Amino acid sequence: MDPVIVVGAGPVGLALSLALAAQGVPSVVLDEGRGKDEPRPARTVVLRPDTAAMVERLGCATVRDEGARWAGWRSMRRKQDVRQLILGDAGAPAPLHIPQDALTRGLRNAVAGQPLVRIVTDSRLDSLEQDAGGISVHTRGTGATWWRGSYLVGCDGARSTVRKLLGIRFPGRTAVERHAVAALRTELPWPDEALLHRQPPWRTGGDEVTARPLPEGVWRLDWLLPPRGELVTPDALVARVRDTLAGWCGGTPPYELIDTGVYTLHHRLARRWRVDRAFLAGDAAHLLGALGTQGLDEGLRDADNLAWKLAHTWHHGVSEPLLDSYQAERRAAVAARLRAADQSLPILRGAGALRTYLPGAARGHDILLTDGHLGHGPLGAPPVYTHSPLAPEYAPSQTLVGTEAGAPVADVRVTVPDGTSARLRDRLGQGRLLVMLVAPGTGVWDRRHWVSAGVMPRLAAAVTALPVRAELLVTESYPGATAHTVLLVRPDGHLVASFTGVRPAELYSAADAARGGSPSAVRSDRTADIN
Template identity: 35%
Template sequence: MTATAPVLVLGAGPVGQTTALLLARWGLPVVVLDGRDERDLIGSKAICQQRDVLDVWDAVGVGAEVARRGVTWTTARTFHRDAELFSFQFADRGRSPFPPFVNISQCETERLLDERIAAEPLVEDRWGHRVTGIAQDDSGVWVTCANGATVRGSYAVACAGPRSDALRSALGLTFEGETFDDHFLICDIRTDLPGWETERRFYFDPEWNPGRQVLIHSCPDSTFRIDWQVPPDFDLAAEEASGGLDRRIRQVIGDRPYDIVWKSVYRFHSRVVDRMRVGRVLVAGDAAHLVSPFGARGLNSGVLDAENAAWKVAFVLRGWAAESLLDSYHDERHAAALENIAVTGATMRFLVPGSEEEARRRLDVLERAATDPRARAEVDSGRLAEPFWYVDSPLTTPDERRPFPGRPARGDVPVPAPGVLVPDCPVTVPGRPDVVRLRQLAREGVTVLVGDEADPPELPDLGDLPVSVHRMGDLDPSGLLGEALGARPDEVWVLRPDAHVAAVLTRSADVAPAVARLLASPQKDPRAPHRSQARGGTLHEGLAVV
C-alpha cells in the first residue's frame, strides 16, 4: 500500500474530527468512518475547552470561532457550605490570544468542525459505517463495516468514543480501571444569574445538597450547567414527578424563571488501555481513556491525543521520520492518560470518600480551610485540564540546567524546559504576514530558535522535511519571546511540530542530534517483539483476520 492511501479515522466525534483536519493539514487524504447515520445533536456533553486546545483548533481554522461563540471564564471558586474557601485564576507565561477556558456545547464545537471538514477536499466523511472488523499487515489496515463495505488505509486512528469495547477487544487491548458507584445529575438550564457568567463554582456540602457536591458552569445563551452528586439509587423520573427537580434547581438559582435545556444522570469511569499503539492503529480519546469530568480532562486530553497522533503519522507517511516514531505516541499519550487518571482519581476520592475515616478527614480539611491556607491546598474540587509535559519522552533531549520540578500549582503552568509546551508570543516572520504567533510558526514543522549570541547550527541534508531556523531577536526585537522562554542569549531551542520544546542547547553542534532524536525514538531492545508487526482482530465471529 502506498503512502497515498488514506489514513482511516474511526469515529467522527470531536477527537476524530480534529485528527482528520490535522492530517489533512499535513497534506494527507483521510476517510472518517462513523457508525451513526448522521450527527446526533443531543445534550451539551463536554463543554470546557482549555486554552491550548483552542490553539490546536486554531491550527485547523476553528479555534478563534469556538472562542468567540463560547463563554469565557477566568476564575474558579470553591465553597464549603456557604463560605468561599478560595479562588484562583490561570497563568499565561506568554501572550496567548485565547482565554484560559471557554465553555461551549460539544454539539456546537462539532458543528464548527463539520463545516471545516466540508470545506476540506482531503477529508471524506462516511456516515453509517459501523466498524465490525479490523486487520492489518506491513502494507496497511483493512476495516470491515456492518454495511458490508471494506475500507483500506495506510494507518488508522481509533477514536470512536467510550463504547469502543468491541474495537478494543479486536485490537487485543485491556481497559482496566474502576466505575464509581455514586451517580451525578446534570441539568443545562436557561436562566439569568448575574455575576456568574465568568466563573466556575464548586460547592462542598451546600445546605441544598447536604453531604454531597454541586458544580456550576456558565454556557452561551444564558445557559448554566449544574451537576449534583446524588445517591446511587437516584431516580430522575420520580424526582421530576414529585417536583423535587424543580425544588433542587430553585435552591441554586432562586425564584426566577428558567427552562431545562437538557438533563441526564450518569456515573463516572476511570480506565485506560494498556497500549495506545497496536501496529498501524493508534487509539485516542475516550476509546483509550476515561476519567471523571471534574477538571475537564476528557475531551481536552483527547484533542491533544489527536495532535500527537496526526503529526507523527504524517511525518512517517511523508518520509520525514522512521516508523519507530509512532512508538512515542504510546510513550507520551499513555503517560498523559495515567497522569489524568491519577489527578481525577484523587479528586473522586476526595469528593466521594470510600470510608468513614476518609469522610472524617475530608470534613476536617474543609473546616480548617476556612482559615488555614495550608489546608486549602488539600481541598480537591478538580484540578483543571492542562497539557502534559513530555519530560521523560524518548523524543526529548534533557537539560540538567532545567530539571522539571513536577506538577505545577493549581492554575499555573510549568517553566519552559524540554518536554513542556512552549508559551505563545507574538512574532514577526519576514515575508510571512500569515504567521503572527510562535505556536503558529512551530506547528509548521521543526523549528530552531537561535539566541543572539549563539552560533547558527549546521544541519545535515534533511530532504523536504519542514525545518526553519530563526534568530530570536529577528522574530521579536522587543525581547518578549526570550523573556517568556527564560532563554539565555547563548542558547538554541528546538521545538516540535506540536509546539513542545524538544531541546534547549548551548552548543550548536548538538542541534542535529536533538533533531534526529525528535524524529525517531531510540532503538528498542532487539529481543523485544516489534510493535509494528502486531495484528488486529475481529469484532464479530466469521471475519477473517489478515
C-alpha cells in the same frame, strides 16, 4: 501511499483528520452514524487553553461563536465564599466551555472544506486485517465494502470496535462518579463566572454543585450523586434546580429548563494504544472525568500528539521509535492523571474524621478540585513528556528556561520568516519543528536589518541543515531565557531542548532524536504488552 483510516467521527476523530490534512496526509473517516449529532445542551465539554487553540487552528469556528470563556472562578463552602480567581485577560488563562454538539458541528464544517478528508457515513467496522504494507478493514452498512489504508486510528468511543478487534483489554473502575445535570437559561449572581459549591446548606444540594456559564445566559449545573444511588426522577431533578437557584439567589428566579440528564463517569485505560499499524485515541483508549478532569480534552491531546508522528512517517518512511512514542507519551500522561484522581477521590469524597477535623483540609480540597476544573496541578495541567523516548541525550550546551524539556512551550509572540508577527501557537501543527531564537530588540527593527546580523546567518544555515523540516522564528523574550537562547519545539508544541547560543551539532542531534532517528522500512522490534 494509502490514506490513514480514522474510525469514528466524534470530536477526536474529526480533529485528527483535520490535523493530518494540515500536514498533507489524506484520511478516510468511517462514521457509523448519519453525519449529524443530536443537540444536547446539557452535554458540554471544557477545553484547556492549549487544546482550545488547537481546535481553533484546525478551522473550528464554533469555539469562537458558541463557546464561553469564564471571567472568573468562585468556590463556596456551606454559606461562605472560600476562594475567587480572576480569569482571562486580567488573570490566569480561561478554559473554553462549549456544547459538545456545537464543537462536533464546527469540526464537521471544517472537514467539509478540506479536500484531503473524506467522511463516509453509515459505515460500521466489522473486520480488520494488517500486513507489512498497510491495513484493510471491512464495513457494513448501505455501502458495505473493504477499505485500504496505510494506518488506522480507532477514535470510536468507549465501546470501541477497533479495540475489541485488536484484542486489547480495557481495565479500570466503573461508576467512579455520577452527576445529575441540567442546562437552563437564567440569571445568577455571578455573571460569566464558574462556581464550585461544596456542602450547600439546602436539602437537595448534596455534597457538591457546580455552575458553569455558556453563551446567551445558559448555565450547566451539575449535582454530585452517590456512585450507586437511586434513580433521579424528573420531579426530583426539578426540585434540585429550584432549591439550588433559591439558595444562590435568595428566591427562585425565572428560569427556562432546556435539557437534563444523569451521567456516570468511569475510569479505564487500555493496556495498549498501538498494535502495528493500528492505534487507539480518545475514549477508545481511556475514560476519565472525575474531579473536574476532562476526557475529551485528553482525547484532543492524543490527536495532536499522534497526527504529526503519522504525518512524518507517511511522508518520510517508517520510524518505529517515533510511532511507539505515541503510546509511551500519551498513555503515561493519562495514567498519571488517573492515578492522581484515584488517589484524591477517597480524600475528597470520603466521610469521617479525616475530612472534618484536619486543619486546612477544606482549603486544600478546594484547591485540588479547582485545579482539576481549571487545568492546573496533577488533575488538570498539560502533560510533560519528561521521559519521552524522543528526548535527546544531554549536551553541555543545553540550558534551562521557564519551560522544562517535554512540557508545552509558552505562547509568546514571534516573528515569522516573512517578517510578520504571530503567536507561537499559530505556527504549530504544520508537521515541522520550530527553532526559536531569543533576541531582545528585534521587534523594533525591520527584519531586513537583523536577519543578516549577529548569529542569525549561522542559525539559519543550521536550521536548513537539520534532518527534518524546520521553521526559524525569533522572539523578543521567553520566560526564563537569556539573550541568544535557542529553543527547539516539536510540531505539537512540546519543548525538545534549549541551548545557549547557536550549536549546530547539538541542534542537529536533538532534531534527529525528536523524529525518532532515521526512518527505516523494517520494524526493529514489536510493541510489547503492558502489564
